[in-house]
Amino acid sequence: MRRARKIKVDHNSEFELDLAPLLAVMVKLVPVLLVSSAFVQMMVIETELPQVVSEAIQRQENQNTPTNVAMEIDAKDGIRIIITEKGQEKVETIPLKDGAFDMNTLHQKLVAVKKAHPEVFKLELNPDGKVPYDTIVKIMDAARQARDNTVKFPVFDTKQGKNVETNYMFPEIIFANTMEG
Amino acid sequence: MSRRRRYEPKTKKNSTFGLNITSMTDMFTIMLVFLLQSYSTSEVQLNPEKDIRLPSSASMTNATESIKLSLSGNELKIDQTKIADVKNADFLPQDLEDKDSNFIKPLFQELDKIAKSETEKDKAHVKEGRILLQADKDLPYATLRKVMYTASMAGFPQLKLVTMVGE
Numbered sequence: 001m002r003r004a005r006k007i008k009v010d011h012n013s014e015f016e017l018d019l020a021p022l023l024a025v026m027v028k029l030v031p032v033l034l035v036s037s038a039f040v041q042m043m044v045i046e047t048e049l050p051q052v053v054s055e056a057i058q059r060q061e062n063q064n065t066p067t068n069v070a071m072e073i074d075a076k077d078g079i080r081i082i083i084t085e086k087g088q089e090k091v092e093t094i095p096l097k098d099g100a101f102d103m104n105t106l107h108q109k110l111v112a113v114k115k116a117h118p119e120v121f122k123l124e125l126n127p128d129g130k131v132p133y134d135t136i137v138k139i140m141d142a143a144r145q146a147r148d149n150t151v152k153f154p155v156f157d158t159k160q161g162k163n164v165e166t167n168y169m170f171p172e173i174i175f176a177n178t179m180e181g
Numbered sequence: 182m183s184r185r186r187r188y189e190p191k192t193k194k195n196s197t198f199g200l201n202i203t204s205m206t207d208m209f210t211i212m213l214v215f216l217l218q219s220y221s222t223s224e225v226q227l228n229p230e231k232d233i234r235l236p237s238s239a240s241m242t243n244a245t246e247s248i249k250l251s252l253s254g255n256e257l258k259i260d261q262t263k264i265a266d267v268k269n270a271d272f273l274p275q276d277l278e279d280k281d282s283n284f285i286k287p288l289f290q291e292l293d294k295i296a297k298s299e300t301e302k303d304k305a306h307v308k309e310g311r312i313l314l315q316a317d318k319d320l321p322y323a324t325l326r327k328v329m330y331t332a333s334m335a336g337f338p339q340l341k342l343v344t345m346v347g348e
Contacts, residue, residue: 023205127322128322130321130323133316
């Protein structure tokens with residue numbers, strides 16, 4: 001009987017991986033991605049909101065005498081938050097701090113206003129002509145969303161029939177004095 | 182005395198050599214990951230204007246198809262076409278309406294032309310009146326307000342402000 005031939009296995013041998021096809025794919029992918037890459041990320045400020053928040057805004061617009069929150073921005077005096085509720089005006093002033101707008105105090109005050117009036121999502125902005133655009137964007141940032149993720153505001157969801165939570169404060173910002181002469 | 186023969190390495194004709202491409206593959210992998218990270222998923226390509234420094238914001242909303250306006254310290258442009266000059270952060274008196282100092286005549290004419298044009302008027306962004314505004318962050322609100330006012334008058338009330346991501 002013939003003996004089975006023993007295959008010699010060299011345990012110390014090395015083999016080389018053929019990386020050429022992988023490299024060929026990468027060389028083609030890199031230019032494609034280079035062309036479609038966004039090295040400067042640009043976004044827009046607008047009101048794209050979750051459905052529940054959009055519905056709440058709609059409800060607010062349908063109310064006859066809704067609470068109105070407005071903000072006057074003055075390059076000399078600072079920011080004034082004007083809350084009009086049932087015909088009564090309540091004004092809160094945030095003076096300038098070291099010659100600049102105090103964004104942290106403004107944000108804290110707006111969080112307090114939102115907690116007192118969770119049904120309000122619209123904010124009217126009345127900036128002075130001298131206020132720089134950069135400052136307006138910073139103020140809009142302070143008003144749109146709560147910076148602290150633990151701070152939530154209740155919104156009534158009509159579909160579920162209960163309150164749900166959101167961190168949106170005043171996502172609908174309107175430049176109220178644009179059309180004034 | 183016998184002369185020493187110079188050493189000559191043996192050269193094998195028709196021989197091939199193996200190129201070590203492992204390090205090159207490493208480099209490409211790193212580049213691929215970086216490029217995938219900065220890949221743009223927005224449906225609209227926004228090109229930053231060279232003389233405009235955009236304000237930064239925490240907003241993470243992608244741009245949608247709109248009329249693109251850009252307002253720098255020198256000029257107002259629609260796409261790449263210059264509409265009006267800007268000097269000392271204000272428009273020139275000849276570009277503004279005499280009775281209404283917020284009304285920029287050339288901008289209104291151009292937007293009105295787009296709104297009435299046969300090829301453009303049926304597009305969704307023109308019907309809804311959407312505008313993307315790239316404006317320099319140092320410009321005062323008074324200058325921006327003139328653009329907003331004129332755009333609203335021309336039937337483009339939906340203004341979207343273009344901002345940069347991060348600080």
